[in-house]
Amino acid sequence: MRKVAIVGTGHTPFTFETEKTSIELFSEAAMDAIHEANLKPKDMQALYLGNCLGDFSEGQAMVQSYAANDIGAFHIPATRFEGACASSSLAIRDAFIWVASGYYDMVLAGGVERAASMGTPLATRTFSMFTDSHYEYPAGLTFPAMFAMLAHLYAKKYGVPLEKLKEQMAQVSVQSHYYGMFNPKGQFHKEITVDDVLNGFMVTSPLQLLDCCPFSDGAAAVVIVSEEKAKEITDKPVYIIGIGQASSGKLSAQKDHLPRLRAREESAKQAYGMAGIGAADIDVCELHDCFSIASLIAAESLGFFEFGTSGEAWEKGETKIGGKIPINVSGGLKSKGHPIGATGASQVAEIYHQLRGECGERQVEGAKIGLTDTLGGDGVLCTLIMQKGW
Amino acid sequence: MEYKLTFKDYAKGLTKGKLLGLKCNSCGNITVPPKMTCQECGGTDLDIVELSKMGKIVTFTVVNVAPEGRQNEVPYIIALVKLDEGPWIMGNLIDIDPARATMDLIDREVKVGFRVFPGDKYSPGNQASPVFSFK
Numbered sequence: 001m002r003k004v005a006i007v008g009t010g011h012t013p014f015t016f017e018t019e020k021t022s023i024e025l026f027s028e029a030a031m032d033a034i035h036e037a038n039l040k041p042k043d044m045q046a047l048y049l050g051n052c053l054g055d056f057s058e059g060q061a062m063v064q065s066y067a068a069n070d071i072g073a074f075h076i077p078a079t080r081f082e083g084a085c086a087s088s089s090l091a092i093r094d095a096f097i098w099v100a101s102g103y104y105d106m107v108l109a110g111g112v113e114r115a116a117s118m119g120t121p122l123a124t125r126t127f128s129m130f131t132d133s134h135y136e137y138p139a140g141l142t143f144p145a146m147f148a149m150l151a152h153l154y155a156k157k158y159g160v161p162l163e164k165l166k167e168q169m170a171q172v173s174v175q176s177h178y179y180g181m182f183n184p185k186g187q188f189h190k191e192i193t194v195d196d197v198l199n200g201f202m203v204t205s206p207l208q209l210l211d212c213c214p215f216s217d218g219a220a221a222v223v224i225v226s227e228e229k230a231k232e233i234t235d236k237p238v239y240i241i242g243i244g245q246a247s248s249g250k251l252s253a254q255k256d257h258l259p260r261l262r263a264r265e266e267s268a269k270q271a272y273g274m275a276g277i278g279a280a281d282i283d284v285c286e287l288h289d290c291f292s293i294a295s296l297i298a299a300e301s302l303g304f305f306e307f308g309t310s311g312e313a314w315e316k317g318e319t320k321i322g323g324k325i326p327i328n329v330s331g332g333l334k335s336k337g338h339p340i341g342a343t344g345a346s347q348v349a350e351i352y353h354q355l356r357g358e359c360g361e362r363q364v365e366g367a368k369i370g371l372t373d374t375l376g377g378d379g380v381l382c383t384l385i386m387q388k389g390w
Numbered sequence: 391m392e393y394k395l396t397f398k399d400y401a402k403g404l405t406k407g408k409l410l411g412l413k414c415n416s417c418g419n420i421t422v423p424p425k426m427t428c429q430e431c432g433g434t435d436l437d438i439v440e441l442s443k444m445g446k447i448v449t450f451t452v453v454n455v456a457p458e459g460r461q462n463e464v465p466y467i468i469a470l471v472k473l474d475e476g477p478w479i480m481g482n483l484i485d486i487d488p489a490r491a492t493m494d495l496i497d498r499e500v501k502v503g504f505r506v507f508p509g510d511k512y513s514p515g516n517q518a519s520p521v522f523s524f525k
Binding site: 120121122124125128129132133134135136137138139140141142144145148149150152153155156162201202203204205206207249250251252253255258 | 455
């Protein structure tokens with residue numbers, strides 16, 4: 001298997017409702033990624049594109065084919081990846097595998113979504129399609145409701161009083177909004193307080209408005225190449241050194257393992273194993289904070305903190321720059337935004353720039369190894385580990 | 391390989407007051423909702439069994455923001471219940487004012503009934519779904 005590097009990234013602003021189409025958004029991110037690598041669209045041998053809800057948001061399926069044509073990468077094989085909110089991480093993982101295998105030398109991967117454009121009722125309905133349509137959706141299951149149930153379960157299982165847990169969850173959102181101030185591509189640039197979170201509208205108990213990430217529009221893309229090509233292109237390549245992906249059944253089928261998601265643990269194990277490292281070796285992490293409680297659950301399963309204790313870690317600042325493990329210094333899904341098909345590529349772009357030392361006021365100094373964790377629905381997980389290549 | 395207990399038959403059972411599951415003849419575990427294979431061991435030697443319809447609440451939430459087409463249902467309670475036979479199922483908790491739903495609900499014993507979700511333009515018509523009420 002060959003070594004594989006990322007040599008360029010593109011990232012549109014993540015926003016509320018945009019007037020741009022999905023193809024226009026993705027093409028902007030794609031051209032930026034290709035130009036950052038000093039390449040041309042015709043150099044791309046394939047396009048792997050994550051997109052979940054184009055069919056519903058603008059009546060556009062098969063966006064990958066039109067997007068490839070749109071940027072002038074004529075006639076290349078273009079494939080759509082759908083793994084709910086993890087879609088573009090799955091696309092990047094597959095791009096890695098095909099380049100590592102030697103079949104391709106250069107692949108464009110990324111994702112796009114216009115979730116904000118759908119409005120809350122339709123977005124809530126379509127996001128619910130990432131649950132079991134026959135056995136769980138009839139009860140009215142929504143995405144916030146799934147994590148709300150995990151929050152109550154977390155409080156019970158680990159013996160954390162709900163009021164205490166709520167304060168810890170609020171601290172997650174406060175930190176994300178703080179770092180979000182320094183991300184010009186992010187959706188929010190506004191600091192919030194614990195009181196702001198605890199006084200918010202109750203979306204689905206115990207999750208209040210500021211425990212939840214927003215609906216967002218946006219796109220992100222990365223150029224993935226072989227080591228040989230990378231050396232021709234840049235003296236600062238970022239290598240993908242570990243990949244993982246796993247899946248689970250419907251939420252109820254995961255029963256006693258909850259609130260942990262077994263797919264995350266399987267996926268992380270694959271990625272750490274392949275990279276030959278552990279959680280202690282990670283310098284910077286972007287994890288899937290679709291809800292504040294989701295961050296606590298993820299950080300524990302990734303091995304950063306003991307189960308039931310990550311709320312304390314956030315409170316003590318262990319997840320800030322200078323702490324044990326800086327988490328979501330991009331602002332995370334909460335502040336940066338969550339255009340679901342684009343989120344994984346956005347996380348990878350953040351780690352790429354962190355490892356290259358290009359993140360300005362939110363830079364984690366000296367970061368050499370970074371990890372992304374992306375969750376789709378109630379059971380698609382993808383873990384990617386990247387390393388500074390010089 | 392034919393599906394032993396389809397959604398249609400499981401849902402029909404609910405509407406007749408029966409909670410059906412699959413007992414695995416390899417490991418002895420019960421799988422509900424039904425699947426092609428045992429949720430524990432992947433075994434395929436399964437028999438349809440009728441369950442006690444009794445269990446305990448393991449977690450819940452009160453939903454105030456509903457999906458498109460279901461806004462008239464809020465507020466409603468979704469719960470995960472661990473059945474006496476072991477499996478967990480999801481459904482709606484009735485019998486209690488959502489404003490009074492607190493952590494005290496966890497571990498409360500409930501019995502399983504059903505309601506019918508009439509479906510929407512994205513789903514295939516009437517779908518029976520579990521509801522939970524106190525014993």
